[in-house]
Amino acid sequence: MTNEVVLSLRDFRVTFPTLFGDVQAVRGIDLDVRAGEIVGVVGESGSGKSVTFLGLMGLLPKGARISGSATVNGTELVGAPRQVLREVRGRKVAMIFQDPLSALNPTHRIGHQIVEMIRAHQSMSKAAAMERAIELLNDVGIPQPRERARQYPHEFSGGMRQRVMIAMAIANDPDVLIADEPTTALDVTVQAQILEILQKIQSERQAAIVLITHDLGVVARVADRVQGMYAGRVVERGPVAALYDHPSHPYTQGLLRSLPSVGRDRLVPIPGSPPNMIEPPSGCAFRVRCPHAIDRCSLEVPTLRVVGDLESACLRADELRSVGP
Amino acid sequence: MTVEPILAVDGLVKHFTVKTARGVRAYKNTVQAVSNVSFSVRPGETLGLVGESGSGKTTVGRCILRLIEPTAGSVRFQGEELVGMRAERLRELRRDMQIVFQDPYASLDPRLTVGTSIAEPLEVQRIPGDHRARVKELLELVGLSPDHSRRFPHEFSGGQRQRIGIARALASNPKLLVLDEPVSALDVSIQAGVVNLLADLQDQLGLAYVFIAHDLSVVRHVSHNVAVMYLGKLVEVATAETLYERASHPYTRALLSAIPVPDPGVERGRRRIMLEGDVPSPIDPPSGCRFRTRCPKAQDHCAVEEPALVDRGQGHPVACHFPD
Known part of the structure; x- marks a missing residue:
């Protein structure tokens, strides 16, 4: 590297x-x-x-x-x-x-x-x-x-x-x-x-x-x-293995969870659909579809910061990291 | 095994005539799109194709509904032979069998409201009752709001449109749905919702599905049985579990090993069976086994004799001279 x-x-x-x-x-x-x-x-x-x-x-x-x-x-x-x-x-x-x-x-x-x-x-x-x-x-x-x-x-x-x-x-x-x-x-x-x-x-x-x-x-x-990427911004990045093993952004987690895999009886879709990019939601664009959104998410645009081996643009990345894919 | 199949396809053949130009002359050629395909589906069951x-x-899917005429073979629906059936009876029977198409942008008339589109089959089929109430009921059934009936297709996202396509297909209360790549045009996060919906509808309504797709991981998720086709022929039929764990046709094995799995650990440790080249032209398919030109196990015998789809006693028919 x-x-x-x-x-x-x-x-x-x-x-x-x-x-x-x-x-x-x-x-x-x-x-x-x-x-x-x-x-x-x-x-x-x-x-x-x-x-x-x-x-x-x-x-x-x-x-x-x-x-x-x-x-x-x-x-x-x-x-x-x-x-x-x-x-x-x-x-x-x-x-x-x-x-x-x-x-x-x-x-x-x-x-x-x-x-x-x-x-x-x-x-x-x-x-x-x-x-x-x-x-x-x-x-x-x-x-x-x-x-x-x-x-x-x-x-x-x-x-x-x-x-x-x-x-x-x-x-x-x-x-x-x-x-x-x-x-x-x-x-x-x-x-x-x-x-x-x-x-x-x-x-x-x-x-x-x-x-x-x-x-x-x-x-x-x-x-x-x-x-x-989501709504024109980077939401999470890092080495491939780390991202698939323990994604910490709710969007990445949601994507991985929505895929069919062995032993998964029921798929978990991400609710809603991507935002209109003329007037994207304030703060974090994913918050309107996010199961973990809090009030602060609409006020602040989250920037990428280091969470373990990854960089994640989520205010709650540290807590969500343990949730797993 | 006591339940009678709702759909039984036997020896289905479909040839298309195409014109090809060589220089200034036109030649007629025959595309052997489907050759001798047989399978059956029982009520409440999903066959992945x-x-x-x-x-x-896709040609098989359309032949089942006789949207295109099969060249030969038999398609029996609830015990009745569809091939050669007269038009009036066929129209009646189409109440019970419907199709959902891949592209939800192309399959809905942009000038009709969603409600009109969904009610159309009710009118064509002259189904009595309050159509407006039925449309609302259908919209709710597929997870949309009854108020959506007055809107137009362009107001909906891809996933919602596909739900509308499903609602329309369900309008006449069918027993069999042919789903032709119903989720391949959708983003994965949306795809999951439609797959769940199809599973719920099957449980609630006891529908039988023929699920046509190229995405093997989705097929595995939704299907009870899976039939694998190559160049117009069935090469292997098995339960979803058996197929994904003990595939025995070299093509199925190569196909399974080619699908990327969203897990870097698994992906990097995998041994892949790489196939050479592309699928040959169905105008002039290889002699004997059609897969032999790309098969890692092919031998001289494969060019001479066509392998029959044989069940070697495990309820898992395979068309190969040298199965694994």
């Missing part, structure tokens, strides 16, 4: 102005990701987990307001000129998405699309870049890469397309790979293959990987650390 |  921090967010915020008011999608996030580690970012739909990373990549629609700081190897991305962003994107930070088909150009051969990606950032002849592309396809486990490079996206299955996306993402040896629900659209047996490739990239290339997912099982399998 | 995309599980 002594590797250097390559991606760092400080008080990162994203707001979308709408006719009905500002949607405060991300409300001050801190995160450090080190080379060679996989950090899982979990949360339900609308928690702001994807928006955070689309925001730092500069991929949000015009009008989205971003503030705070996001640095990659010391380069500040928030408010950076297009030229800087273009150099960082794809070269230092690469991103893969849930739906690889919509991220690939249907009218170009796979090999060509990877070559384009390589030549956008490195001066290399077309022929050399094609050789490199074929090598990359081989690295991500695509059989007969030379033949496959001449095919179009529609000739690939979902799992194979996701491999192509990964090949493209690692083409320029980025320091950070952001994977946004990379296996959600895939079958479990294929998901297992893709997760294995991500782990290989982590260990062989010492890349820092951010894995955005709603699947707590996927995080348990591959992540080193995990960061739980 | 699991498999990956393309396994044919």
